[in-house]
Amino acid sequence: GQQLNQSPQSMFIQEGEDVSMNCTSSSIFNTWLWYKQEPGEGPVLLIALYKAGELTSNGRLTAQFGITRKDSFLNISASIPSDVGIYFCAGHSGGYQKVTFGTGTKLQVIP
Amino acid sequence: NAGVTQTPKFRILKIGQSMTLQCTQDMNHNYMYWYRQDPGMGLKLIYYSVGAGITDKGEVPNGYNVSRSTTEDFPLRLELAAPSQTSVYFCASSAQRNTEAFFGQGTRLTVV
Numbered sequence: 001g002q003q004l005n006q007s008p009q010s011m012f013i014q015e016g017e018d019v020s021m022n023c024t025s026s027s028i029f030n031t032w033l034w035y036k037q038e039p040g041e042g043p044v045l046l047i048a049l050y051k052a053g054e055l056t057s058n059g060r061l062t063a064q065f066g067i068t069r070k071d072s073f074l075n076i077s078a079s080i081p082s083d084v085g086i087y088f089c090a091g092h093s094g095g096y097q098k099v100t101f102g103t104g105t106k107l108q109v110i111p
Numbered sequence: 112n113a114g115v116t117q118t119p120k121f122r123i124l125k126i127g128q129s130m131t132l133q134c135t136q137d138m139n140h141n142y143m144y145w146y147r148q149d150p151g152m153g154l155k156l157i158y159y160s161v162g163a164g165i166t167d168k169g170e171v172p173n174g175y176n177v178s179r180s181t182t183e184d185f186p187l188r189l190e191l192a193a194p195s196q197t198s199v200y201f202c203a204s205s206a207q208r209n210t211e212a213f214f215g216q217g218t219r220l221t222v223v
Contacts (some may be wrong), residue, residue: 004153007223033211040199042115042214078206088153092210099212101146101153 001037003085006102014110021105023089032072032093034063038085039068047074076093079109113137117202117215124192125223132187132218134202142205143185144169144212145177154201160185161208171198194220 006023013019023032031050035043047058049072050070056063060077072089089102113144115136124130136143141162145152146169154170160179173220174196176188189196199219 006153030171035214040216042203042216044214046210048211090154096208098156098159101155103151103153 002092004089004100004102006105008105009103010108012108013023013079015079015081019079019107020073020101021084021107022071022073023091024071024109025091025100026065026070028069028093029072029091030069030094032063032065033092034061034074035088035090036085037088037104043088043104056074079107080098081106081109081111084109085105115204115215116138117200117218121219122221124189124220126192126194126222128192129188129190130202130220131222132189132190132202133185134185134187134215136185136202136204136213137183138213139182139206140180140204140206140208140213141182141207143179143204144203145187146187146201147202148213148217149198151172153172157187157200163214188218194222195222196220197222 023052034046037043047063052069054065054092059076064073086104086106088104118133119142144159145157155171158177166177172206199217201217202215
């Protein structure tokens with residue numbers, strides 16, 4: 001089946017720093033989704049991307065749909081303590097294919 | 112602002128017991144999904160539904176059953192609980208197929 005490799009697996013950063021994480025796939029996707037999961041909660045959608053090369057922002061978050069359609073990137077600028085959580089990418093190749101989730105990037109922010 | 116509601120939040124089952132995880136959504140979404148999340152892993156799709164009366168298997172359906180008698184409700188049934196079913200279960204819904212999904216808060220199930 002389709003596989004999504006998400007990196008890094010975890011990261012510790014200082015408050016105020018910028019964060020970058022990415023997701024790569026063994027196959028092409030038509031849609032990339034980025035979710036955030038806080039402890040004890042379900043994932044919440046942050047950004048959805050539908051076109052290769054698309055760059056979309058949501059506040060301090062910016063995500064890009066890679067040109068090859070096999071990767072996506074999420075950047076968080078000027079991190080704050082409430083950015084703590086696990087960030088998941090998810091990809092969909094279209095039609096009746098299922099959404100595939102990455103294994104997550106655990107982000108810890110040191111005040 | 113209910114969205115997707117799951118009950119219970121926590122449950123401990125003995126091996127061989129059965130239970131139903133409840134899920135209801137108030138957004139009139141046709142598509143609903145059940146996922147399980149194991150530590151350090153992504154979400155694995157158990158079952159999904161494209162509308163009332165229509166369900167289909169996901170990646171990991173063994174040991175589970177679902178039904179969808181109404182648009183709002185999508186319960187997940189475990190008939191003979193096994194330790195391998197210890198996990199966190201998430202229900203989700205979406206307006207379109209396999210696009211932006213709204214998740215419930217999860218049910219943490221432990222089978223001992």
